[in-house]
Amino acid sequence: MRLVADVALCGGCLRRPPHFGSAIAAVDYTHPWDRLISDFKYHGGLDLSGALCDLLIAECQRHSSEMPDCVLPVPLAAQRWRERGYNQSWELARRCAQRLGVRADPHLLLRIRETPCQLSLPRDRRLANVRGAFAVEPTRRADVVGRRIALVDDVMTTQATADELSRVLLEAGARSVQVWVVARTLPPEH
Secondary structure (H helix, E strand, O other), rough: OOOOOOOOHHHHHOOOOOOEEEEEEEEEOOOOOHHHHHHHHHHOOOHHHHHHHHHHHHHHHHOOOOOOEEEEEEOOHHHHHHHHOOOOOHHHHHHHHHHHHHOOOOOOEEOOOOOOHHHHOOOOHHHHHOOOOOOEEEHHHHOOOOOOEHHHEEEEOOOOOHHHHHHHHHOOOEEEEEEEEEOOOOOOOO
16 A cells, blocks of 8 residues: 555555555554544544644645545445534545645445444455445536545545445546545554
8 A cells, every 4th residue: 555654565455456546644543643533533522623634634745646636535324423423534524625625525425335333343354344335426426537536534444445435436437546544553563
């Protein structure tokens, strides 16, 4: 996976290349970031969204060679939306898009199948868990064709969700997909 700080491709990505063209993570998902992101995501910490967005934008401006045409959040499952009252990915995506002067759209990607929370699954089951769970809004496929898209999320663990969403976007005609995350969990060997 192409990430920050001179990392070209990891071994897993060499064996099974992801559908996205690049991934940028602002920080490692370790102390103190794990606690801040957890507060943001699970405990109504919307006041943290601006600072997390600033962190992500700074990293994107340092490492992204291509400005996206559109910034999209990872769609949240309906049950999780009801529990939290907001989609943390949308809170980040809309702020990033506003600061970069590009379009953000919370309705272009759909979650068409509820899935168990990825955190509850072992690494090898996460890709199968999200396979077929997402789609581009059928009446809006033209909004994807030929576009450079940045997909925004709070944390990337195994890249299963980002990879599946990227596959869906590319099949719908996106020109390219970048993944922007605030934090990336370290591989198990770390």
